[in-house]
Amino acid sequence: MSAASIGSRADSLEMQAPADAASDNGGAGYQWEASDAQIAVAFGVDPAQIVRFDTNTSPRTPPQLANWLARAPLERLNEYPDATYEALTAAIAARHGVPPTSIVVGAGADELLDIAAKTCLSPGGRAVVATPTYGMYPVLSRQRAAMLVDAPRGAARDGFPLDADALVRAAAGAELVWLCDPNNPTGTAEPHGALLDLLGRLADGPGGGPVVVADEAYREFGGASLIGALGRFPRLVVVRTLSKAYGLAGIRVGYAVAQPALAARLAVVRPPGSISTLSAWIATAALADAAFASANVAAIVGERERFRAALLDAGWKVPPSVTNFLLVDADDPATADAAADRLLRRGLVPRRLGPGPLRGYLRLTVRTPEEDDRLLAALGTRPRS
Ligand SMILES: Cc1ncc(COP(=O)(O)O)c(C=O)c1O
Known part of the structure; x- marks a missing residue:
């Protein structure tokens, strides 16, 4: 399994929609993202060290989840x-x-x-x-x-x-x-x-x-x-x-x-x-109880801006985002591949975005400050070209 094949899910298709694909029905398949266990084996890392920066999910669940589950209608299952x-x-x-x-x-x-x-x-x-x-x-x-x-x-x-x-x-x-x-x-x-x-x-x-x-x-x-x-x-x-x-x-x-x-x-x-x-x-x-969602959004948006500022400080190009993820423009596919490989070897899973116009980019989900700091340390400064 290579860095390029990990973290590709539908993103290998994300950029691929051809101008007119009338006859292009062969590509109907959908490649699921690699599991934590697969990544751990492929990159020789402890599964417990894996952090998914590739799925655009929330870094936390609602704190009330256990209460909701305690009242769930188990007798109706x-x-x-x-x-x-x-x-x-x-x-x-x-x-x-x-x-x-x-x-x-x-x-x-x-x-x-x-x-x-x-x-x-x-x-x-x-x-x-x-x-x-x-x-x-x-x-x-x-x-x-x-x-x-x-x-x-x-x-x-x-x-x-x-x-x-x-x-x-x-x-x-x-x-x-x-x-x-x-x-x-x-x-x-x-x-x-x-x-x-x-x-x-x-x-x-x-x-x-x-x-x-x-x-x-x-x-x-x-x-x-x-x-x-x-x-x-x-x-x-x-x-x-x-x-x-x-x-x-x-x-x-x-x-x-x-x-x-x-x-x-x-x-x-x-x-x-x-x-x-x-x-x-x-x-x-x-x-x-939408309070958690609004608090979660506020926390993620705050962390997104801190994460982005740190990436910019390290010399990476990161366009503004209004979501819970950031695009990192590594300028060229080789730099993006090398950066993805560096991250994956530490269990940090970025999303690759090729082939297509974003082939030289990585997409990174905003996670907790601690997890984002791990990524920042592993990514390092952008190599000068
Ligand atoms: C634009 C967009 N739509 C839909 C989905 C899928 O969402 P769900 O988990 O609700 O199926 C995603 C997931 O990443 C997404 O990015």
Whole structure:
């Protein structure tokens, strides 16, 4: 196992969406990230020393978790979960001030993205992405044998902005547009007004335009949600997760919010029991007590700025981020590879972002100050070229 093959998950695909991949349906596979145990063996490190800087998860769980679990309905684990997920759906609806009929729940945001692809994409239909972006969009589009069209984002020096004109052009006749805001892996968000303007232009297309999936996995960390705009956009689906700000990636709970008619279409392909009874219980409790999420976001954002300042001091180029991760521009693939290798040999797992325009970058999740300090010490100063 090499440094280049570790920490690649869908990110090997993240940059790969070709301009027009009509015939490129062979790449539908998805390579899961290496486990701690695999990395420990490959790099000869103690598994206890491994810290995941590659998964954009929270460095901590909610402190109330043990209390929630102590009150969990263990006596009902012989039965299937409530397939309507009524309590969880009600908690999400209350959290966002929308009717329960606007909510579709699933096993993480990824399941909602899959549900959206199954609902909206047909073989040969057009799906639009703006690369670099989250690697699941090409994977899910190809799984539906859809034609993937890229409207590439602008340059790093400009903050990787969406090219709205290119997106609108690419979306002509499209079934689905994948929008990630804040965007993974660039860590950037579009101005809210620009997003609303883009949604308006897309909705002007024939038949109300394509369905737009706005993936807001990192929304709690930055920018304004599009949930408030759902009343104006009947073909908009906003996807959220408890995996990031809520510190609950392991329970696998996410949800989509849309106007009831579109939510009902999505619900048709929702599996009846993909969220376990325990996960639904924990998620419902977490949503009712959002104090942890806001405190967690504040702590991560504060640490993100300290971590970034230290990386900048060490000579690395680190564009600003509005998420819980940072991009490190190592200038060239060889320097990025060498840095990744140095980190992995100490059990610190960065995300590689190749091939594509971010091949010379690393993506680093913001973790605890102690873990980030370990990474800073291992990474050292940027080699002078
Ligand atoms: C943009 C984006 N969407 C969705 C997901 C998946 O989230 P979940 O854990 O809820 O499936 C991720 C995870 O990294 C992500 O970066």
